[in-house]
Amino acid sequence: MHKLYQVAKRTFHEEKLVFFGVSILTFYFLVGLLAPLLTHFGPTEIDFEHFLSAPDSSHLLGTDGNGMDILSRTIYAIRVDLLVSVVSVSIAVAIGIIIGCISGYFGGTIDTALMRLLDIFQSFPTFILALSIAAILGPGILNLIIVIAIVNAPAYARLVRSEVKSIVIQGYVDSARLSGIKHVKILIAHILPNSLLPVRIIAPLNCGWAILTLAGLSFLGLGVPIPEAEWGSMIGAGSNDVVSGVWWTSVVPGVALVACIFGFTILGEGFQERQRKK
Amino acid sequence: MLVGVVTFTFLLVRILPGDPVGTLLGPNSSAQDRIDLTARLGLDRPIYVQFLNFVVDLFHGDFGKSIQTGRPVVEELGAIFPATLELIIISLFLALIVGVMLGLTSALREKKLSDRLIRLTTLVGNSMPEFWMGLILILIFYGWLGIVPAPSGRLDTGITVTNITGMEFVDSILTFNKTAFISSGRHLFLPALTIVFVISAPIIRSIRASALEVIASDSYIAAKAHGLGGLALIRKYLIRNSLISLPTLSAIIFGFMLGSIVLVETVFAWQGFGQWALKGLSLRDYPVIQLTVMTVAFFYIIAFFIADVVHSILDPRINI
Numbered sequence: 001m002h003k004l005y006q007v008a009k010r011t012f013h014e015e016k017l018v019f020f021g022v023s024i025l026t027f028y029f030l031v032g033l034l035a036p037l038l039t040h041f042g043p044t045e046i047d048f049e050h051f052l053s054a055p056d057s058s059h060l061l062g063t064d065g066n067g068m069d070i071l072s073r074t075i076y077a078i079r080v081d082l083l084v085s086v087v088s089v090s091i092a093v094a095i096g097i098i099i100g101c102i103s104g105y106f107g108g109t110i111d112t113a114l115m116r117l118l119d120i121f122q123s124f125p126t127f128i129l130a131l132s133i134a135a136i137l138g139p140g141i142l143n144l145i146i147v148i149a150i151v152n153a154p155a156y157a158r159l160v161r162s163e164v165k166s167i168v169i170q171g172y173v174d175s176a177r178l179s180g181i182k183h184v185k186i187l188i189a190h191i192l193p194n195s196l197l198p199v200r201i202i203a204p205l206n207c208g209w210a211i212l213t214l215a216g217l218s219f220l221g222l223g224v225p226i227p228e229a230e231w232g233s234m235i236g237a238g239s240n241d242v243v244s245g246v247w248w249t250s251v252v253p254g255v256a257l258v259a260c261i262f263g264f265t266i267l268g269e270g271f272q273e274r275q276r277k278k
Numbered sequence: 279m280l281v282g283v284v285t286f287t288f289l290l291v292r293i294l295p296g297d298p299v300g301t302l303l304g305p306n307s308s309a310q311d312r313i314d315l316t317a318r319l320g321l322d323r324p325i326y327v328q329f330l331n332f333v334v335d336l337f338h339g340d341f342g343k344s345i346q347t348g349r350p351v352v353e354e355l356g357a358i359f360p361a362t363l364e365l366i367i368i369s370l371f372l373a374l375i376v377g378v379m380l381g382l383t384s385a386l387r388e389k390k391l392s393d394r395l396i397r398l399t400t401l402v403g404n405s406m407p408e409f410w411m412g413l414i415l416i417l418i419f420y421g422w423l424g425i426v427p428a429p430s431g432r433l434d435t436g437i438t439v440t441n442i443t444g445m446e447f448v449d450s451i452l453t454f455n456k457t458a459f460i461s462s463g464r465h466l467f468l469p470a471l472t473i474v475f476v477i478s479a480p481i482i483r484s485i486r487a488s489a490l491e492v493i494a495s496d497s498y499i500a501a502k503a504h505g506l507g508g509l510a511l512i513r514k515y516l517i518r519n520s521l522i523s524l525p526t527l528s529a530i531i532f533g534f535m536l537g538s539i540v541l542v543e544t545v546f547a548w549q550g551f552g553q554w555a556l557k558g559l560s561l562r563d564y565p566v567i568q569l570t571v572m573t574v575a576f577f578y579i580i581a582f583f584i585a586d587v588v589h590s591i592l593d594p595r596i597n598i
Contacts, residue, residue, distance in 0.1 A: 125537025
């Protein structure tokens, strides 16, 4: 515990961005984890006496048009949004590493073929690609994870590939190869550990974008289906209320959404800064 | 490149579950009706025959007819695309001005209060979903203050403008139509503000980073040491060298906006390209989806071409 405090103190002084980023995300993680203890209502529980009621003592942040408690839904949504973003980015990283390693290590025809394939994927703006794949797969959390993983994987593949390419030509890789070690083992033991630095910097930023994509798709009705609590679909459901001045249905989930992405953004920014200082 | 995109899209739309015939006829249609319509649309033929027909038509400049409306998709695109292009280009133009000014200010006052404030705004802008930003602006400017028109469409009802370019705001200037100019300007204000806020962030970041590099460079220090100061220093040394990364960045942002404009359009009921494409996608309107992807890919290429040209003007060392 004391050691943790020391690390936190040093980070606070030397790397404020990383410190605040980690703090925000830890806060979200804990609130999401403890959601049942922090809320009086379930995320899809309907209060038949309060439809679209303004914040008061029974519903601290009001209810939506279906009589569901905004605060509870916003808190429960943390689970969905964090889960989808972290899992999908992890899958994207894994796919990217596999493709990048194969492409960068073996080179030649395999490399060219894989890169042309990525070209096609990357010639679509990411959101259009996400929209199309989401339309193919249909709504649902698992499908969203797949969509966001597919959309983000090509960038990691390229990143890993270029790193691997610069490592493959090093002497120690040649000597490993000459001493008869298998390709897979060379990749895992000698090349991979040295090629992951840029991935570590980009991944947190990417988790923020993943939530943006998720919320955007849900906002358009192609993401997490209602009544499941998710920030984007909550904003979508509340979007018609703003013209009549009803703010709580869309402002509350939106603030939670922006603050969460902000946490990922400054964490990524902090990592980049650390890299520049080196 | 374009060939790969076209082929990929063609195959992609055909593996979409759900078919256009089903969405057109509705759930109560008879099996015979479905078979007839499928045959009439040519969708009963093998995929490779459909693909060959599609490619041959493409070379004749025929992009097909919308399955839903029966009108040629090019005609539909021509009616709605200018409005979207206008929104994106005006926003990009404003964002470039704002971004360059704030980015330079931030770099020149590094680590001072204004720099910190600008950087914080940039980080918030990076984290801001455009659709939520739009809703907040509607809430403030329409819901509470009531100083802008309701977020529905591009002109107030009853106001028309002679169609020259299809871009209402530009047309109203070209025809000196004052009422239409004010009306479309008021409708344009919030969506443009939304986009400007979101896309200024990467521009400010990029300008700030390259300006800091210039400030630390030998030539800049030498110029400053020779007593060059004030505007001449900023204009001749700082701005010109800081702008080099801007054309490519603008092209990337343009492509990004074209892809996600549907979010802003949905919030403001803009009735443009994004909403048209989304409708085509959800109704499985194959020709609409194909033309959408081709349009996006085409404008992507054009944007990068323009960026390359501007880049070579800014930086004479580059040849294209």
